[in-house]
Amino acid sequence: MHREDDKKLNLRRENSIKKIGLIVNPIAGMGGSVGLKGTDGEIYKKALRLGAKAVTPRRTKEFLSYIKKRKDISLVIAPDKMGETYVRKFDIAFKLIGQAPKETSAEDTKRITEEMLNDGIELLVFVGGDGTARDVYDAVDSKIPVVAVPSGVKIFSSVFAVSARAAAEMVDAFIEGTDLSEEEVLDIDENAFRNNRLASKLYGYLMVPNVKKFLQAGKEASSIDKSSVDNKNEIARYIVKHMDKEALYLLGPGTTLKAITNDMRLPKTLLGVDAIYDNRLVGIDLNEKGILKLLKKYKSKKIMVTPIGGNGFIFGRGSKQFTPKVIQVVGRENIIIVGTYGKISKLECLRVDTGNFEIDKLLSGYIRVVVGEKEEMVMEVRC
Amino acid sequence: MLNEIKLNMNEMPYPPPKEVIEAAQKGLSNLNRYTNPKELELLREFLADYSGISKRHIISSAGSDFLLREIIHVFSRGRKVIMVNPSFFPTVQCTKEFVTKLVKIQLSPLEFNLDVDIITNETSEPSLVIVDNPNNPTGKILINREMVEAILENKNVLLVVDEAYYEFSGATFADLVEKYPNLSVVRTLDKAFGLAGARIGYLIAGENFLDEFSTFFTFLPQSSLYAAIEAMRDPSYIKKNIELTIKERERVSKELEKIGFQVCPSTTNFLLIKTNIPDVAKELKDRKILIFDLSSQWLPGYFRVSIGTPKENNIFLSNIIEILKAHSWKGHKP
Numbered sequence: 001m002h003r004e005d006d007k008k009l010n011l012r013r014e015n016s017i018k019k020i021g022l023i024v025n026p027i028a029g030m031g032g033s034v035g036l037k038g039t040d041g042e043i044y045k046k047a048l049r050l051g052a053k054a055v056t057p058r059r060t061k062e063f064l065s066y067i068k069k070r071k072d073i074s075l076v077i078a079p080d081k082m083g084e085t086y087v088r089k090f091d092i093a094f095k096l097i098g099q100a101p102k103e104t105s106a107e108d109t110k111r112i113t114e115e116m117l118n119d120g121i122e123l124l125v126f127v128g129g130d131g132t133a134r135d136v137y138d139a140v141d142s143k144i145p146v147v148a149v150p151s152g153v154k155i156f157s158s159v160f161a162v163s164a165r166a167a168a169e170m171v172d173a174f175i176e177g178t179d180l181s182e183e184e185v186l187d188i189d190e191n192a193f194r195n196n197r198l199a200s201k202l203y204g205y206l207m208v209p210n211v212k213k214f215l216q217a218g219k220e221a222s223s224i225d226k227s228s229v230d231n232k233n234e235i236a237r238y239i240v241k242h243m244d245k246e247a248l249y250l251l252g253p254g255t256t257l258k259a260i261t262n263d264m265r266l267p268k269t270l271l272g273v274d275a276i277y278d279n280r281l282v283g284i285d286l287n288e289k290g291i292l293k294l295l296k297k298y299k300s301k302k303i304m305v306t307p308i309g310g311n312g313f314i315f316g317r318g319s320k321q322f323t324p325k326v327i328q329v330v331g332r333e334n335i336i337i338v339g340t341y342g343k344i345s346k347l348e349c350l351r352v353d354t355g356n357f358e359i360d361k362l363l364s365g366y367i368r369v370v371v372g373e374k375e376e377m378v379m380e381v382r383c
Numbered sequence: 384m385l386n387e388i389k390l391n392m393n394e395m396p397y398p399p400p401k402e403v404i405e406a407a408q409k410g411l412s413n414l415n416r417y418t419n420p421k422e423l424e425l426l427r428e429f430l431a432d433y434s435g436i437s438k439r440h441i442i443s444s445a446g447s448d449f450l451l452r453e454i455i456h457v458f459s460r461g462r463k464v465i466m467v468n469p470s471f472f473p474t475v476q477c478t479k480e481f482v483t484k485l486v487k488i489q490l491s492p493l494e495f496n497l498d499v500d501i502i503t504n505e506t507s508e509p510s511l512v513i514v515d516n517p518n519n520p521t522g523k524i525l526i527n528r529e530m531v532e533a534i535l536e537n538k539n540v541l542l543v544v545d546e547a548y549y550e551f552s553g554a555t556f557a558d559l560v561e562k563y564p565n566l567s568v569v570r571t572l573d574k575a576f577g578l579a580g581a582r583i584g585y586l587i588a589g590e591n592f593l594d595e596f597s598t599f600f601t602f603l604p605q606s607s608l609y610a611a612i613e614a615m616r617d618p619s620y621i622k623k624n625i626e627l628t629i630k631e632r633e634r635v636s637k638e639l640e641k642i643g644f645q646v647c648p649s650t651t652n653f654l655l656i657k658t659n660i661p662d663v664a665k666e667l668k669d670r671k672i673l674i675f676d677l678s679s680q681w682l683p684g685y686f687r688v689s690i691g692t693p694k695e696n697n698i699f700l701s702n703i704i705e706i707l708k709a710h711s712w713k714g715h716k717p
Contacts (some may be wrong), residue, residue: 162662162678163685165660165661165662165665166661166662182537189523223475223536290593344489345468345680345681345682346681346682347387347489347682348491348682349489349491366498366501368486374482374483374484374485375485375486375487376485376486376487377468377486377487377488377489378486378487378488378489378501378505379491380491381487382490
């Protein structure tokens with residue numbers, strides 16, 4: 001082989017090597033064993049006093065054991081217990097980045113993630129819980145995809161893989177060039193959670209490799225999954241086609257709703273409530289006052305929402321702007337629920353917690369959810 | 384042959400009697416010939432007798448999923464299709480391909496009950512309703528006679544009940560087919576008869592279905608046909624296998640509950656279980672035990688386990704306990 005050919009081959013190899021960042025939140029999950037449900041803020045110190053043991057080392061090592069043989073990745077690692085300590089146990093080449101203090105915090109996660117982004121990582125793997133996902137979201141937003149290894153006490157965000165092994169499979173899929181999907185990052189109120197109440201709100205979306213579960217072969221192996229992006233676009237086309245031009249549409253947060261406005265070539269706030277009338281945007285990032293003002297102006301009105309993945313809340317979590325008063329004025333019969341089949345079929349039920357028991361009761365019972373152009377699911381709404 | 388324990392396909396773990404196997408072997412000696420229509424008629428007569436219904440209502444086919452596919456293909460035209468979710472996956476897959484309007488009713492834990500009012504409220508327009516009863520994968524009886532009759536009173540509705548696990552549940556609406564032309568029942572010899580490899584399904588079709596199926600004719604494979612005829616000649620052998628399977632089902636269910644698993648009461652030859660241990664199906668697969676992971680299709684943490692022989696069930700249980708122990712350090716509870 002000629003030297004030029006060698007050079008080309010090496011260049012091709014370098015190009016096919018993916019630069020992947022790994023960051024670990026060393027204190028995530030420590031509250032679990034001592035019954036503290038989380039380690040946000042000062043609770044971490046309490047967990048330590050109660051003798052809490054670190055959970056992330058095992059999860060991180062488990063993840064690394066699945067990817068250690070890959071020759072087509074180049075790891076960029078956070079120092080000490082934020083990554084380096086575990087990687088050193090394996091025969092994996094890596095590059096260190098950033099500095100980690102003895103006691104790490106959310107700020108360290110954000111700062112080192114930003115440094116990794118500046119270094120040109122193409123995928124970030126993080127080990128932690130919902131709190132870590134929030135910190136990663138603050139730094140990453142939609143710049144690159146992530147793979148989230150679950151290790152926190154409370155894992156509610158759909159961005160997480162089901163296990164360290166599944167996370168490794170997501171890395172495989174990323175390297176093989178799978179498409180990406182946006183998954184939710186939830187903001188969980190730890191104080192409420194400690195009182196056995198799930199108070200969560202939508203914090204943002206992170207992109208993850210879109211991985212179909214590896215199904216067992218045979219008669220029951222199904223190919224019903226379609227990419228969530230295609231599914232959202234299909235729902236959007238269906239909704240737009242059947243929109244009543246005489247009605248005011250209040251669109252809640254979420255990427256499925258954003259797909260609808262994308263189809264109409266209109267802007268949409270991802271986490272806010274926007275209003276559409278006759279193919280025009282008539283309200284953006286509305287609060288209750290703004291919504292009620294619009295409701296007075298239009299005779300026919302509809303609310304369109306998508307449930308939060310995992311827990312199925314349609315009102316009272318992700319879209320606080322839809323207050324009991326707003327819901328009452330619009331009426332249950334004018335609520336349109338949309339969601340991808342992948343998200344909806346994984347929900348036990350839909351949930352509401354508006355803070356007004358009468359409204360919650362009104363919303364309870366069975367309701368239709370548009371999951372595709374020709375498909376609806378009938379789901380139970382529980383309060 | 385792979386040395387795996389197959390608890391993922393709801394098969395009968397016991398083979399049929401030697402007479403049935405010998406009949407199948409006899410069929411193999413005629414492989415150069417199509418099946419004799421007279422022998423197909425004989426099978427129909429046996430199936431009619433077994434089902435307690437006249438022969439004209441019986442349509443046999445190579446597998447009940449093939450019949451369901453044909454029904455969806457023919458009868459979903461101009462009709463809304465209503466199903467429960469989850470349901471028999473080949474049916475679900477087929478509706479995705481052919482149906483122009485599909486409404487699925489999500490069965491919610493813990494009870495997985497079906498509210499029949501949802502179906503009656505949905506059927507103001509011509510509809511094809513498909514219900515697997517008992518339901519796969521919950522193993523639960525979803526509809527009773529009263530509910531079925533309430534649905535069938537609406538002449539706009541065609542109702543198909545998949546009774547693949549009838550022999551385990553004892554629940555059937557086959558006797559209503561002559562009264563209600565808009566009812567059909569689908570059954571199979573795959574499960575209780577231990578003939579999954581032969582792939583014989585049959586439809587007990589109401590009058591409205593018979594019209595469309597008048598030209599439907601399938602040759603069955605020689606060996607499958609011979610095995611099915613022999614099995615139907617004396618179907619008493621299934622009784623012992625069913626009793627043993629049910630006894631084992633209850634034992635496995637109790638054992639799983641004892642170690643903290645959530646188990647759905649079943650009327651079939653399988654159990655729906657819930658666990659918080661991630662990847663339990665993959666871990667069992669690593670140990671050459673196959674169970675069916677439902678999390679990619681339905682709710683996370685749910686798995687379907689077929690009932691095997693006592694020995695197979697013991698191996699499954701001991702491995703589950705080992706996996707459980709291995710995961711306890713990870714903070715996972717069953």
